[in-house]
Amino acid sequence: MKIALLGYGKMGKVIERIALQRGHEIVLRKSSSDTFEDLHKADVAIDFSIPDAAVANISACLEQGIPVISGTTGWLENYHEMVKLCEEKKGAFIYGSNFSLGVNIFFELNDHLAKMMSKFNQYKVEMEEIHHTQKLDAPSGTAITLANRIIENSDYSSWALENAKNDELLINVKRIENVPGTHSVFYNSEVDTIEIKHTAHNRDGFALGSVIAAEWIIGKQGVFTMKDVLELN
Template identity: 85%
Template sequence: MKIALLGYGKMGKVIERIALERGHEIVLRKSGKDTFEGLEHADVAIDFSIPDAAVSNISTCLDNNIPVISGTTGWLENYDKMVALCQEKNGAFIYGSNFSLGVNIFFQLNDYLAKIMSNIGQYKVAMEEVHHTQKLDAPSGTAITLAKGIIDNSDYSSWALENAKDDEILIDAKRIENVPGTHSVFYNSDVDTIEIKHIAHNREGFALGAVVAAEWIQGKKGVFTMKDVLDLK
């Protein structure tokens, strides 16, 4: 499989190593203002860039009939536009706020716990996410996905980074040097706390998941998620 890497920072380099170990070839390594030269040779593109570049990267792939996997967060106000473009072009697209197998299992656990807790009124939910200081968006895409899972399965309507109302989930976003990603969900009452947590030890899990998604999407058309890739539905 020939892969275009859109974003060649720390994550891009880990993805490259894992892809090569799995027998794939890298035909484009794009950073900053680099051109898309070489994209036409790719079987798939993997986008781990920055929020300001994600829409351009994804659009260019879909316009050129290249399946695209995106793990960039912080651009989701344009997600519906990318879905519409994918459908218009009869393309293939996966966005994931987090490609780690463990995190996607954590998402399922979070949804299930939210359903259980929705009828137990004495608990108030809150979240904490911790990432490295180079992360540009807050809260993380993973935290937003977790919050959406709770909202979809409870009476909560939104989330907030501060001064959360009764129907909002408070997310405490922290930036600490050299933390790959830690996410916690708390259900607090006067008598106890229920907590679920995922701790990433390095970037390997994110990178492997992205490469697995790129392998999975070959020959497919449509808009998918990691639930499809991992058959978690």
């Protein structure tokens, strides 16, 4: 499989290492100043860039008929625009706030717990996410996914980063050097706390998941998620 890497920072380099280990070839390594000149050589593209570049990267792939996997967060106000473009071009597209196998299992656990806890209004929900100091968006895309799924299964109307109202889910954000990503969900009552937590030890899990998604999407048409890739539906 020939892969275009759109974004060649720390994550891009980890994806490259894992893709090469799995027998794939990298035909484009694009940083912010590079062009899409060799994109047509790729069977699939993996975008781990920055929020300001994600839409241009995804659009270029869909325009050229290249299936694209995007793990860039912080650009989701344009997500429906990319879905529409994918449908118009009969392309293939996966966005994931987190491609880690463990995190996607954690998403399912979070859903199940939220549904269970919805009937127990003595518990107040809070979340915490911790990432490295270079992360540009806050809260993380993973935290937003977790929060939105709790909101769907509860009386919360939205999430907030501080001064949360009674109907808002509080997300505490911390930025600490060399932390790949830690996400916790707390159900607090006067008598106890229920906690679920996922801790990433390095970037390899995110990178492996994105490569697996790229392998999976070849030959497919449509807009998919990691639930489809991992058959968690």
